Amino acid sequence: MSRFLTPHAALLPSSVPFTGPETLERRQGAPFRARLGANESLFGASPKALAAMRAAVEEVPLYGDPENHDLKQALARHHGCAPENIVVGPGIDGLLGLLCRLTLEPGTPVVTSLGAYPTFAFHVAGYGGRLIRVPYRDDFEDPAALLTAAEREGARLLYLANPDNPMGSHHPGPVIEDLLADLPPQTLLVLDEAYADLAPEGALPRIPADHPQVIRLRTFSKGHGMAGARVGYAIAEPGLALAFDKVRDHFGMNRISQTGALAALEDREWLTHVRDQVARARARIAAIAQENGLSALPSATNFVAVDCGRDGDFARRVLAESLARGLFIRMPGVAPLDRCIRISLGPEPAMDVVAGVLPQALAAARG
Amino acid sequence: MSRFLTPHAALLPSSVPFTGPETLERRQGAPFRARLGANESLFGASPKALAAMRAAVEEVPLYGDPENHDLKQALARHHGCAPENIVVGPGIDGLLGLLCRLTLEPGTPVVTSLGAYPTFAFHVAGYGGRLIRVPYRDDFEDPAALLTAAEREGARLLYLANPDNPMGSHHPGPVIEDLLADLPPQTLLVLDEAYADLAPEGALPRIPADHPQVIRLRTFSKGHGMAGARVGYAIAEPGLALAFDKVRDHFGMNRISQTGALAALEDREWLTHVRDQVARARARIAAIAQENGLSALPSATNFVAVDCGRDGDFARRVLAESLARGLFIRMPGVAPLDRCIRISLGPEPAMDVVAGVLPQALAAARG
Structure with a gap:
């Protein structure tokens, strides 16, 4: 601790609001197959x-x-x-x-x-x-x-x-x-x-x-x-x-x-295009959730909260198992919101990764 | 003034450390012929x-x-x-x-x-x-x-x-x-x-x-x-x-x-190239200053302070007359430094603008 800090600064925690996906990739030693945790727009910029x-x-x-x-x-x-x-x-x-x-x-x-x-x-x-x-x-x-x-x-x-x-x-x-x-x-x-x-x-x-x-x-x-x-x-x-x-x-x-x-x-046309793509991906995630016995919450954004149907510990296990399988997602931090995982919406190949990983992550979390 | 500001924020001046060149251009209604006031590297990036x-x-x-x-x-x-x-x-x-x-x-x-x-x-x-x-x-x-x-x-x-x-x-x-x-x-x-x-x-x-x-x-x-x-x-x-x-x-x-x-x-080679170019431009500005009866101060940077030989009011007039002729430069804010104008170093065409404008600006400032 530097002695030049103000008392307030000295007491502040070195907390980070979010751990970045690159940090998680470095920890796992492998890049993610789908980066769907930061609500970035994988549909791209104009x-x-x-x-x-x-x-x-x-x-x-x-x-x-x-x-x-x-x-x-x-x-x-x-x-x-x-x-x-x-x-x-x-x-x-x-x-x-x-x-x-x-x-x-x-x-x-x-x-x-x-x-x-x-x-x-x-x-x-x-x-x-x-x-x-x-x-x-x-x-x-x-x-x-x-x-x-x-x-x-x-x-x-x-x-x-x-x-x-x-x-x-x-x-x-x-x-x-x-x-x-x-x-x-x-x-x-x-x-x-x-x-x-x-x-x-x-x-x-x-x-x-x-x-x-x-x-x-x-x-x-x-x-x-x-x-x-x-x-x-x-x-x-x-x-x-x-x-x-x-x-x-x-x-x-x-x-x-x-x-x-x-x-x-x-470029308003691009935004219209993105909105269409987001709506399509939102429906896809809802379908994937349903196939896995889960429910996707209604979303007004480019991500969807998926209710994993149990408590926060269970959702945290689903999250960890998803990360371990190359799917970067995040989740709410407090109960009862933390029964959900949060998945950013993206193009079909990214949604395919969700479709492939989620059943495995759920099985691992349950077992 | 918004009532939500802290007392300290409310008292802070709305001062700007530097007026940007684009602001000056908008005021003058014309783009500068040479932008040599912000110590940007006109030699470019690698x-x-x-x-x-x-x-x-x-x-x-x-x-x-x-x-x-x-x-x-x-x-x-x-x-x-x-x-x-x-x-x-x-x-x-x-x-x-x-x-x-x-x-x-x-x-x-x-x-x-x-x-x-x-x-x-x-x-x-x-x-x-x-x-x-x-x-x-x-x-x-x-x-x-x-x-x-x-x-x-x-x-x-x-x-x-x-x-x-x-x-x-x-x-x-x-x-x-x-x-x-x-x-x-x-x-x-x-x-x-x-x-x-x-x-x-x-x-x-x-x-x-x-x-x-x-x-x-x-x-x-x-x-x-x-x-x-x-x-x-x-x-x-x-x-x-x-x-x-x-x-x-x-x-x-x-x-x-x-x-x-x-x-x-x-790209260390690029930096070496830039350093060479800066040294060349530094010599050129020293020569231009000398031709105009002024002296360029020694410089360890990509800009040169040119002593206009009189007081701050004179240098401010030289600055204003330079700006009015499309040459963007700056100058120190306090005496006795403000007897100088400060010119960023750039490629030959930019130095040519200095060579062309400076005699006119000096004449106008004197007259």
Whole structure:
């Protein structure tokens, strides 16, 4: 332990929100046959975005535009808001970190769901915030209970992912609109919409970009298939959006990624194609689950939670046996969600690996 | 102003360490003829790195390895240290931010030079540290005065760039070694070696990677010509290096950049080529300065500070007149350094623009 750390930093655990698939591969000494644990889009990125990025490699000697001007203009047009409502950052993860930095002091109460996105909890803990965790209700995040907790605790932030990760469930837009309307005045809704591009009709709330009590987070990592490019953005009222300029790494955006995101945003046909493919793969996973006597939960995302029908220990054995057979998947971390395994949706060959491995993993877990 | 900001965040200025060249171009309504203000390497990145990145674009749907395993192994081999001594991050800027987060509390004293790298000061202020600024001495950072200030103030961090930015000067390695030996026990030396790849023989100190009182910062943005890829790294004893895992964005590294940096590191021939080209351009700028009755300061970097021979107001006029003529350059921010303009070194066509614009800019500034 270095003696130069602050007392808070010294006490922080060296925890990692997620162990990466490469780390698991190195431990096992073999590459995975199917990489379906990180909700990456194996359907790929827009060919136009790929071409734009390949061309932009030539410009790598230059820093990216620190204002993200062109991308912000395009995002503002896309969302019908002003560029001043947009913050571009290195993925939702990076933006969540900056948001916590801007809003949290040691002990500031923050409400989230028990079993929700660990990286948000990582950042809250990193800035010394006090996490209050509200249980899911029937595999859905529970807006009423989250609201009650936010009121009771005087929460600064209320984090909700819609559609949700890790369960893949979602609330219709009006439910989120009602939650926002009922929010106590001291609470900011952190609405993680990472899976928005894959959500069904009606899942996204209608919220004016200038609403003072919400920040919406979007990403090019999921529907757009560009997780490796690290581009996310937030939509918020200008007073909050501009505050990010106080602390963000102004020259931190990758120039190739800026170009790629712009091209991806303009290729709406590719997103339609991906949505079709995701729907097809979702049906395939449901069928595979059924063939194995399991049930796939409804999903508004590019992954499916599959209920293994027993407790968390059993699902953890199924997970371990799947990993050992070259199938990288993940699972929720807490009961009762942890009766499920979580499988990212991908093209047929990847789904074939699931079909082949799952019966073996289940048999091994049972035996 | 959003009401959700912490009192500290609310008080932070919305200052930007540097205004980007694209912003200046948008203001002027025309692209620059030569972009020589950000010390980007217009000699380009290794063709092998470019090829590796173009190929890696196909993998953009996948997150980068959060452990940066392969790159860390290669960097450790390169520096003759252990992978546990290496922290990979999104450029030195990003790493400086994380370091400040790990080590500073409100009011923690930090020593730097008056006129040194503004992004470091931006991060110190961002975490509430108290900056103590020590004047340069004859266009060099002043190790003895920095040391005295660190002792007097009980500084947690002492920041020194060697070679230096914005003056391009450097101290021989043994001077840095002596500084480190004399450092008070409560002080960590933050040694910014962004320009190490371009420094002359003997400029880099010999310091064991496990030394408990120094963190060295390196980048692929300068000599390697990959500023747009956002890859930097730190070398420190494992207790400090591993502390970055407590707070860093584990999935924040761009996958294409990881691949590109690995290829660049292995292409030592390209770096030799760049060093030759930089030396040639350095001589050319010295000649251009002389033709205009100015003097180029000695430089250990890929830029040159040119003494305009009068005060800061004059140099600011030369800068403005250069910008107006399509030549993007920068200059130091404080007296007496601000008698200089700072010109990045580039290929002949870019140096030709300097040769053409500088006499006009000088004439306009004088008149």
